Amino acid sequence: MGERGPLGHRVPDLAALELLLAVARLGSLGRAAAELGISQPAASGRVRTMERMLGVPLVERSPRGSTLTHAGVLVTDWARRIVEAAEAFDAGAQALRSHRDSRLTVAASMTIAEYLLPGWLIALRAARPDTAVSLLAGNSQFVVERLLGGDADLGFVEGLAMPSGLSGVEIGGDRLVVAVGPAHPWARRRAAVSADELAATPLILREEGSGTRQVLDAALSWHAPPLLELASTTAVKSAAAGGAGPCVLSELALTEELATRRLVEVPLADVSLTRRLRAVWRPGPQPSGPARDLLALARAC
Amino acid sequence: MGERGPLGHRVPDLAALELLLAVARLGSLGRAAAELGISQPAASGRVRTMERMLGVPLVERSPRGSTLTHAGVLVTDWARRIVEAAEAFDAGAQALRSHRDSRLTVAASMTIAEYLLPGWLIALRAARPDTAVSLLAGNSQFVVERLLGGDADLGFVEGLAMPSGLSGVEIGGDRLVVAVGPAHPWARRRAAVSADELAATPLILREEGSGTRQVLDAALSWHAPPLLELASTTAVKSAAAGGAGPCVLSELALTEELATRRLVEVPLADVSLTRRLRAVWRPGPQPSGPARDLLALARAC
DNA sequence: TGGACTCATAAGGCGGCCTTATGCCCTGGG
DNA sequence: CCCAGGGCATAAGGCCGCCTTATGAGTCCA
Secondary structure (H helix, E strand, O other): OOOOOOHHHOOOOOHHHHHHHHHHHOOOOHHHHHOOOOOOHHHHHHHHHHHHHHHOEEEEEEEEEEEEEEHHHHHHHHHHHHHHHHHHHHHHHHHHHOOOOOEEEEEEEEEHHHHHHHHHHHHHHOOOOOOEEEEEEEEEHHHHHHHHHHOEEEEEEOOOOOOOOOOOEEEEEEEEEEOOOOOOOHOOOOEEEEEHHHHHHOOOOOOOOOOOHHHHHHHHOOOOOEEEEEEEHHHHHHHHHHOOEEEEEEEHHHHHHHHHHOOOOOOOOOOEEEEEEEEEEOOOOOOOHEEEEEEHHHHHE | OOOOHHHOOOOOOOHHHHHHHHHHHHHHHHHHHHHHOHHHHHHHHHHHHHHHHHOOOOEEEOOOOEOHHHHHHHHHHHHHHHHHHHHHHHHHHHHHOOOOOEEEEEEEEEEHHHHHHHHHHHHHHOOOOOOOEEEEOOOOHHHHHHHHHHOOOEEEEEOOOOOOOOOEEEEEEEEEEEEOOOOOOHHHHHOOHHHHHHOOOOOEEEOOHHHHHHHHHHHHOOOOOOOOOOOOOHHHHHHHOOOOOOOOEEEEHHHHHHOOOOOEEEEEEOOOOOOEEEEOOOOOOOOHHHHHHHHHHOOOO
């Protein structure tokens, strides 16, 4: 037990999970099979394979259809989260793939490309199924260059100021959050942390040059040298969750961890670590066509 | 474009995604292959297959190792979310599988089993790799019965009052959130919604008998007949996101939607829709052994 | 009782992926 | 200067899995 074999052998593949969701929705193995374009015995076999893999019956077969068992409901909900993550992956990948020949090219800074854009692309595909989007991701400077160079039609940046030479609108805010692992003393702290106290505390941060660092440097006139400087968001999260110290990251990157309390947010007293999220484009007329559609979706945020 | 073919053909399988994460972490195809227990050519082939599938180079091969390309970094981050969801699935499934013969049996109400327990189980497995947990999921009544009947060692319930006949501690709170789709008038509303106004508004709700309904009924002495009564959390979310009306769900179930603004939270003025999350056990000594470990993890929340 | 619907089983075939065995390239040390 | 080592790609062969078609069994209803 506690074996750490590859997940692939203990979690059904995406096709099987999709099938399970379809069975839950349609109430019949056969109809689910038809929807996915496979034969009924294939569907039957896939579900059976899943049940063997999990060791628990998932669907209650009857001559009038199939319904989920109690365990099946639970498993289906967990499966849904995997499938949703896969849909976001797909939406992003599709934008990444059509590198140049698509009708709308978007340039986005990393945080937005990573956490927000896949959702918008899913929504866009639902609203305008025939819009192909291609995606360029980099830092803010990169986004500005692509727009000015005519390589991108629409950009998304996070930052304090509006990039000069571009038009744009604010589409939301991104709050930086100070978070600690549940075992850290600050996790149980009730009083908010002041700017001075935060500035004097060594923090776990992304490397110099990242958007996070810029905002932090601007908000805290002086701050202690970082406890750790790590190259990826994930590494920062892990270090903080392990109790190494407080980290500072975008709330977008921390949603999951905060919800499950792998990390705990520390209230701040007199600091406001927010940055604007902006859609930007070349000066002139408002974006039209597909760019306008995507912009509308993003503004709905 | 906009084709809705099965995801299985457009998203790499879990084994390939894990491999990509390993390559990112270890900086070499060969070492990643070794870690996953496959041969180096197999790893090479898997990555190549992924790149063909996505149409974008993901890793930069060199005679001194492999590093991620720019696109590879982005893809890896999306992949990580899939793998994390799969790990949660696995943790839950493992608990579900060992139905009776494991050392610790936990009974949990649905919301907790669905959203919180997988995370705890992952943490528990990290801290105590040899602890096998088995899981029974149902409503609060079911949890109480299992504990009193000796079928479970530890229970988790959400509810207003402490179940009589059991000991327990509060391990956190669950807030019910009123949310609407981005197009709904309430999404742009600035003034908080009062209890009276909420009570007079037809809402999208889970079916009668769910925990959500209980809390809502207790908080709003009278309320308008529901706009829709749906059997699953997901159906409620979809209806609300589509603009049908305001829904009421646990914030745990809404984390993702609120973060990506598929749904927007509506501020409430004078209503407090919270319920306690409690760990419960048979009266007597505090839980010991594996139950104590899990309890400690849950309390860290 | 027969038809329509559900699902299960059986047999056969195809494809994919993995392994082993190489070869090429680069680097660094003797 | 040459050789050893690490890293990746290619080729050939084999195995396993899964899918399809064809059929049977059970239930419900007219």
